[in-house]
Amino acid sequence: MRILLLDDSNLPIAAMLSHRRKWLFPLLFLILPHSAFAGNAIDIPAATYRTTVSEVRVTFFVTDDKNRPVGKIEQDDFAVVDNGMVIRDFRSLMRSDETALDVVALVDASESVAPRFQATVNDVLELVSQRQSAPDDAISVMSFSGLQATLLCSDNCRSTGAGQRLLAAKAEGATPLFDALAYSADFMAQRRAPGVRPLLILLSDGDDTISKISSRDAVEAVIASGANVYAIDRSGNAPHGGIGLQRIAEATGGRYFPAEAHAAEVLRTAQEDLRASYIVTYQLPSHAVGFHSLRILPKHNLNLQFHCRSGYYYEPKNP
Amino acid sequence: MKSSLCLILILCALPMAYAERLGIYQHGTVVKMRMGDCPSTHHGFMVAMGGPAQTAADDCPEYTLVSDKVVFVIVGKFSSQLIPLADEIDFRFHNNELAVRVDDGHESKFNIKEIILRSEWDLIQRHIENQMSAPPQPTDSSLAMPARD
Numbered sequence: 001m002r003i004l005l006l007d008d009s010n011l012p013i014a015a016m017l018s019h020r021r022k023w024l025f026p027l028l029f030l031i032l033p034h035s036a037f038a039g040n041a042i043d044i045p046a047a048t049y050r051t052t053v054s055e056v057r058v059t060f061f062v063t064d065d066k067n068r069p070v071g072k073i074e075q076d077d078f079a080v081v082d083n084g085m086v087i088r089d090f091r092s093l094m095r096s097d098e099t100a101l102d103v104v105a106l107v108d109a110s111e112s113v114a115p116r117f118q119a120t121v122n123d124v125l126e127l128v129s130q131r132q133s134a135p136d137d138a139i140s141v142m143s144f145s146g147l148q149a150t151l152l153c154s155d156n157c158r159s160t161g162a163g164q165r166l167l168a169a170k171a172e173g174a175t176p177l178f179d180a181l182a183y184s185a186d187f188m189a190q191r192r193a194p195g196v197r198p199l200l201i202l203l204s205d206g207d208d209t210i211s212k213i214s215s216r217d218a219v220e221a222v223i224a225s226g227a228n229v230y231a232i233d234r235s236g237n238a239p240h241g242g243i244g245l246q247r248i249a250e251a252t253g254g255r256y257f258p259a260e261a262h263a264a265e266v267l268r269t270a271q272e273d274l275r276a277s278y279i280v281t282y283q284l285p286s287h288a289v290g291f292h293s294l295r296i297l298p299k300h301n302l303n304l305q306f307h308c309r310s311g312y313y314y315e316p317k318n319p
Numbered sequence: 320m321k322s323s324l325c326l327i328l329i330l331c332a333l334p335m336a337y338a339e340r341l342g343i344y345q346h347g348t349v350v351k352m353r354m355g356d357c358p359s360t361h362h363g364f365m366v367a368m369g370g371p372a373q374t375a376a377d378d379c380p381e382y383t384l385v386s387d388k389v390v391f392v393i394v395g396k397f398s399s400q401l402i403p404l405a406d407e408i409d410f411r412f413h414n415n416e417l418a419v420r421v422d423d424g425h426e427s428k429f430n431i432k433e434i435i436l437r438s439e440w441d442l443i444q445r446h447i448e449n450q451m452s453a454p455p456q457p458t459d460s461s462l463a464m465p466a467r468d
Contacts, residue, residue, distance in 0.1 A: 078404075079404035081352045081353075081404075084351050084352060084353040085350070085351060086349055086350055086351060086352055086404055088404070088406065286451065287451070288451075295352075297352070297401060297403075297404050298401075298403055298404070299403055299404050299405045299406075300403050300405055300422075301403075302401055302403055302421060302422070
């Protein structure tokens, strides 16, 4: 989530002064004549007012009742719920300026996914080999098991060495899922570039057995990195992992896919979602410092589902 | 068979058609929405029998609906019970519940949690706004939150 703190130098004075500062007008009226006679213009610093106008920018895409991205959205189609307040007046609605993806495939290589691990490896190799379908998208691969996540390849994942490292990986040890999410979020945050959306394709059963951080901290790290999680459920028959993956995906403005989904298909879906993405901007409704929860809900058609991250942090700019 | 099906459909549609024709619907605007506890009646038996406790997924939507004279706080009965957040929505009382028209053919029924006079609600909102716009008081820096994106 990006909060834009706009400088007020281009705004009319009436917009610059909040109602709390209306007392400044009579005060200036009293002060200005005296200061005009007190010396020349060089001696008197020009009166300036420093304030900030805050604007929230939310990137989202919309799916219909068949889970397909919706190409055309109008301002009257939705309302934003920001920290519980319903917002219908927007400053702008425009197409997202992001045109490419920075993809990280995060592969669960813990013991709990061992029965399905080989299929997962083949799936990721297929994803990497199909990179030509999206020439602008960079694809990196990480795996996690034991106590940490490991970067197997970055950008050059089509090389033979990267493929061999992936094939050599074994499913064993504990599952540091949340630590791995935070690690990959940090990796993507460091590579953040304008016009490029970070995308985390997570292939896991959703169970965590050993992480040092909580699921909440992991999700917050992903949200802070600007990445969407597209989670592919590898939990087999275990019901709880799937729910956890679904929550992680929804909280980051991504999607959840059942076990049958292939990583290459998921990437194609993410590309379609990227092309159908919008950015809505509105005035910050509350200056409450800290986390603002966020939802976008339909104004008319309840079959539409709006995908955006679950919140943002607001901290006022220092004077 | 077909005629009885038609009869059932007509009988189902009659209350809504009457409600609309008789002007029973009131109009209001949803100004706040949050996820809160679900009405306890749905979980009482399960919890009493040692069944699964309520989880975050069981949160239900709570709406503040403002009409001309009265403000309602209403709660859905399940997590995905949504109201279209249009500028104005139609609703009516129905057996101690609030029936909200969600589209041309359907109503969705909500539990009423609070009813407040609009004048009182406006006063409370003004008080909250004044509190929010007051200059921030100095706080203990050890409680400050770290900056995020």
